[in-house]
Amino acid sequence: MKLVTNKHTGRKVLINKLRDSRENDFLGHEEGNKCPFCPGENEEKANFTINENEEWQVKAIDNKYPALVTNIEEYQKNNCDYGKHEVLIETREHLRNFYDFNQHEFENIIKMYKNRYIELDKDENVKYTIIYKNHLKSAGASKIHSHSQILSMSFIPPEIKREINTLKTDSLWGDKRIITENESFELFLPEDSFLSGEMIIENRNSGRFNDINDEEIKDLAKSFKEVFDKINKVYGTIPFNIYLHSLPKTIRSPKFKWHIHVIPRKGKFGGFELGTGLYINSLDLDEMYNKFCKR
Numbered sequence: 001m002k003l004v005t006n007k008h009t010g011r012k013v014l015i016n017k018l019r020d021s022r023e024n025d026f027l028g029h030e031e032g033n034k035c036p037f038c039p040g041e042n043e044e045k046a047n048f049t050i051n052e053n054e055e056w057q058v059k060a061i062d063n064k065y066p067a068l069v070t071n072i073e074e075y076q077k078n079n080c081d082y083g084k085h086e087v088l089i090e091t092r093e094h095l096r097n098f099y100d101f102n103q104h105e106f107e108n109i110i111k112m113y114k115n116r117y118i119e120l121d122k123d124e125n126v127k128y129t130i131i132y133k134n135h136l137k138s139a140g141a142s143k144i145h146s147h148s149q150i151l152s153m154s155f156i157p158p159e160i161k162r163e164i165n166t167l168k169t170d171s172l173w174g175d176k177r178i179i180t181e182n183e184s185f186e187l188f189l190p191e192d193s194f195l196s197g198e199m200i201i202e203n204r205n206s207g208r209f210n211d212i213n214d215e216e217i218k219d220l221a222k223s224f225k226e227v228f229d230k231i232n233k234v235y236g237t238i239p240f241n242i243y244l245h246s247l248p249k250t251i252r253s254p255k256f257k258w259h260i261h262v263i264p265r266k267g268k269f270g271g272f273e274l275g276t277g278l279y280i281n282s283l284d285l286d287e288m289y290n291k292f293c294k295r
């Protein structure tokens with residue numbers, strides 16, 4: 001498990017030979033297989049829970065198929081990359097998801113994000129930590145039960161380096177259309193987004209997610225509720241990805257504010273995207289803005 005640079009393309013690649021054995025809910029043999037995220041499964045293994053009425057509401061467990069080497073001794077003696085990888089289970093209910101959650105459920109999810117982020121990121125061997133979510137198969141999920149993932153890394157990944165470098169000379173976002181805002185966050189559509197329909201929820205106060213306070217947790221829950229209600233009304237309950245970008249602990253950049261990318265997955269990638277490294281953004285921003293703001 002190691003970050004390497006591909007000699008042919010110069011791209012960074014994370015080599016991990018074990019992850020192919022992951023079980024997949026979407027292969028058609030779901031019936032009869034117990035969901036590992038439902039109540040009653042893996043109950044003894046929780047790294048974190050929020051309990052109400054003596055039942056967990058959200059729960060963090062180790063990822064059975066970690067992306068990196070999780071053992072610190074192995075990392076120190078071998079030529080490999082290190083990190084912790086957890087699954088963040090967002091509900092007790094097998095089919096409840098981001099399109100159904102209420103304000104309180106989102107607040108519990110964000111509190112779990114905060115706890116696990118601070119815990120994984122404080123490890124001195126860790127240079128970067130990311131929280132991300134894949135919803136449904138075509139967005140990369142292997143389990144239908146609503147969950148996010150958190151991965152800490154012994155290196156800073158290329159995408160975050162690129163964002164920080166952009167900020168040295170330019171602003172991170174070009175033209176943007178603000179859909180909604182509150183005290184702590186701005187929710188907007190960037191004009192030149194990488195993928196059609198991408199939305200950004202950007203914090204106003206800090207570069208680092210570790211700093212999120214109780215007020216901001218409430219405001220972010222409000223923003224999540226709003227954005228997923230809007231996506232549901234415009235596109236239906238489609239697959240999506242989210243990922244959280246926060247400043248690495250070793251880097252100072254006053255202009256950088258932590259933010260969440262929300263990407264409704266309307267289209268699929270094909271040969272053009274793979275062959276050119278370009279994604280076609282077919283977004284008509286005016287049309288999109290009208291759709292989102294009229295609802």
Ligand SMILES: [Zn+2]
Nearest residue numbers: 035038094145
């Ligand atoms: Zn389940």
Ligand SMILES: [Zn+2]
Nearest residue numbers: 163245259261
């Ligand atoms: Zn970003």
